[in-house]
Amino acid sequence: MxxxxxxxxxxxxxxxxxxxxxxxxxxxxxxxxxxxxxxxxxxxxxxxxxxxxxxxxxxxxxxxxxxxxxxxxxxxxxxxxxxxxxxxxxxxxxxxxxxxxxxxxxxxxxxxxxxxxxxxxxxxxxxxxxxxxxxxxxxxxxxxxxxxxxxxxxxxxxxxxxxxxxxxxxxxxxxxxxxxxxxGTMGTFSFFTNRPVDKTTETGGRIQEVEIRNNTVEAGIEGPNNPYKKGEVKLTVPFKVYMDPASETIELRLQDQSLFLKRGDWSRWVKVRFEFMPMMNATGIVRFYLKEIEPYFELYMSPINIDxxxxxxxxxxxxxxxxxxxxxxxxxxxxxxxxxxxxxxxxxxxxxxxxxxxxxxxxxxxxxxxxxxxxxxxxxxxxxxxxxxxxxxxxxxxxxxxxxxxxxxxxxxxxxxxxxxxxxxxxxxxxxxxxxxxxxxxxxxxxxxxAPFRRAVHVNRWLVEKGYMVLKGPSLQESGEFFDNVDWEKTRAYAIGLNGIYLNMAGREKNGIVQQEEADALKAELIRGLEAVVDPDNGKKMVNKVYRGDQAYSGQYAGNAPDLVVGYTRGYRGSWQTALGAAPKVLVEDNLKAWSGDHCIDPAxxxxxxxxxxxxxxxxxxxxxxxxxxxxxxxxxxxxxxxxxxxxxx
Ligand SMILES: [Zn+2]
Structure with missing residues (x-):
C-alpha cells in the first residue's frame, strides 16, 4: 500500500x-x-x-x-x-x-x-x-x-x-x-538492581528493579516510543543475565549477542536493535558496567547512544x-x-x-x-x-x-x-x-x-524572602520544581537556568504583571539587593556582579535573554533546584554532591x-x-x- x-x-x-x-x-x-x-x-x-x-x-x-x-x-x-x-x-x-x-x-x-x-x-x-x-x-x-x-x-x-x-x-x-x-535526552542511564531504592529522589537515570531467580535476571531496555504506533508505545528490548557469584561474573545475552562481564568491568559497545515495524528498526549502542553481584545485583547501562x-x-x-x-x-x-x-x-x-x-x-x-x-x-x-x-x-x-x-x-x-x-x-x-x-x-x-562549588544558592528563596516572588499559602512555604507553588499574579521576578533571572513581564510572560515602565527600576533594585547578599552562615559575599541582559547582549535574539545574569563569587553557584525553578526553604546550603567544581559564576x-x-x-x-x-x-x-x-x- x-x-x-x-x-x-x-x-x-x-x-x-x-x-x-x-x-x-x-x-x-x-x-x-x-x-x-x-x-x-x-x-x-x-x-x-x-x-x-x-x-x-x-x-x-x-x-x-x-x-x-x-x-x-x-x-x-x-x-x-x-x-x-x-x-x-x-x-x-x-x-x-x-x-x-x-x-x-x-x-x-x-x-x-x-x-x-x-x-x-x-x-x-x-x-x-x-x-x-x-x-x-x-x-x-x-x-x-x-x-x-x-x-x-x-x-x-x-x-x-x-x-x-x-x-x-x-x-x-x-x-x-x-x-x-x-x-531524546542529554543522557539517561539505566540501573538494574534488586537493592531497595528510593526512586523518588532519583534523577538523571532510570532505576529498574529486577528479581533474581536461579541466579538469572530478566530485564528490558526501554527505548524510544514507537513513532509508528498510536499513543505512547515504548520499544523494549529484553535481555537476560546469568550470574556466577562464585567467580563474580555474569553472562549477558541480548538479542543475538552474548558477553561476559566480571565485577568492576566495563563492557564493549553492545548493539540494541529496536524494531518498530516488521523489517524496520533503529539501532542504538550501550555499554554495561557490572558494579556488584552480591549481596545485591547492580548493573549500570549507559544512555542509549545513537549508533x-x-x-x-x-x-x-x-x-x-x-x-x-x-x-x-x-x-x-x-x-x-x-x-x-x-x-x-x-x-x-x-x-x-x-x-x-x-x-x-x-x-x-x-x-x-x-x-x-x-x-x-x-x-x-x-x-x-x-x-x-x-x-x-x-x-x-x-x-x-x-x-x-x-x-x-x-x-x-x-x-x-x-x-x-x-x-x-x-x-x-x-x-x-x-x-x-x-x-x-x-x-x-x-x-x-x-572554581570550587562549595555552597548552592537557592535564588528563588531570596526572591521569596524579599517579596519579588510570592508563593501560594503561607509566605515561607517552599515551591517544588517548575514553579509548582508560585503565585504568578503577584510574582515580579523568577530564576531558572544556571545564571538567569527573568522579570514577570506583562505582555511577555503568560501571567506577567511587571509593566514596561517599572522594569528598569526593578532591575536596578534586584541588582543592588543581590550584589549585597551574604551567606548567613559565614558572612561571605555570594554574588560578585549581576549583569543586565539588555546591556550585556545586542542583536535580534537579545529579547530571549534573561533580564539579569547572576555572576556568583568563587565557591558559590546557583543550585540545581534553582535551575529547574524550585524555591526550597533555605537561602544557601552545603553542596555535598560529587559535582563539586563549577564555572557558572562571574565570567571575570x-x-x-x-x-x-x-x-x-x-x-x-x-x-x-x-x-x-x-x-x-x-x-x-x-x-x-x-x-x-x-x-x-x-
Ligand atoms: Zn562544565
Missing amino acids: FNKKMIIGVFLLFIMVVSGCGQRNAEPGKKVLILGFDGMDLERTKVMMDAGELPNFAKLRDMGGFSPLATTIPPQSPVAWATFSTGLNPGEHNIFDFLRRDPDTYFPALSMADVKEPKRKLGIGRWSIPLSSPEIKNFREGVPFWKVLSDHGIPVSVLRVPVNFPPDECGHQLSGMGTPDML PKNPALPVSYPSGYSKELAKEGGPFYTQGIAEDTWALNQKRLDDESFLKQSEIVFEETLRNFHHEWRDFHSGLLISYFSSTDPLQHMFYRYTDPECPGYDAEKAKRYGSVIPDTYKKMDRVLGEVLSAMDKDMTLIVVSDHGF LVPGILLSNKKIMNKTNPSLMDIAPTVLNEFHMAPLPAMTGKDVLE
Missing part, C-alpha cells in the same frame, strides 16, 4: 543527510588546527606550566603566545562555544544558558537543539505513519566560521564542537554537546562520515555530553568506574582526532576534547579542603585526577607539536576556567586560555569573540559584518 522507500525517507529515525561538499582537497596549503579543551583553567595551567608539568603547553607558549581568553556572560559551555563558532555575542547566536524558558508556561527546555515529531501523520488501525519530515533544529543562530571557509572551497573538519547538532552541512562534521541519546554505524539522527555530516569513523576505530559515544557525571552524582557509578568511563570517552575522542590529523593536508581542523570539564566538575572536592565533600583519605588517591587530566591534554598537544610543519597555525582554546573570575604558535598581539585582551575573525584572517578572509571581534594573532 505504501512505498516503503518513501516511508523510510520521511521517518524520524531514518534521516539521511544528503552527502554534499564532503570532498577533501589533498593539495598542500594553508592549515589551521584548533584544539579545544573544555574548561581548562588559566591559573591552574599557568601554575602547572611553571612547575614543568605541562612541557608542551610551555613549549607552545614560548614559541608563540599564551593569554587569558575572556569568556561569555554567562561562562557556560553552550554559550561560550556558540560564541567561539560564530564570533557573535549571545544576543546574535541565541544561546544564553543550558536551559531556556517558555514564557507561555514558565517551563524550562533545553537550549541547544530540538527534535520534533513529524507534523503530519496518517493513522491506519493501530499504526501511525509519518508523512512529513521531523524537525530537528539547532537553536544556534549565525554562521560559524567553518561554513564561511567551506563556502570558499577550503576543506574543513569539525569534531565534537558543542552546539553543532544537527551538524552544519559542510566538510566533515561530528556533532558534539547538544546531541541527544536515543530517548554511529547506523545513525538514527544526523550525528555527522555527511551521514556516512560517522560510519567511516566507526568502521576504522570502532563504535564511540555519539551523545553530546558523554561522561556520565550524573551517574556519579547519584552514586550509581563510583569514582573509580567514572574515571574508567571518562578514559573510554577520551580514547574514543582521540581516535576520531587521529583519523583526521593523519591526513590533514590543508584547510581547517578543529578537535574538541571534553575531559578537562567533567573531571574538574567531579573531582574538585579532592583538591579543595574547604569543599564540604572533601575526604582527606580519598584525596590521596583522587587528588591527582585533575592535574593528571591536564597532563593528558599536554600529551595530545605534544603529539601535534612533534609532527606539525611550519606553515600550520596552531590555536589552543579553552572556553572558561574553573573564570577566563579561558588561548595559546598559539603565532605571537598573540599585545594589549588585544583576546576573547572568544575573536577566534572566528582570527581564523578567517589566517585564510586571508574578512570577518562577516556581524562579527565584532578582531584578529589577535600577529
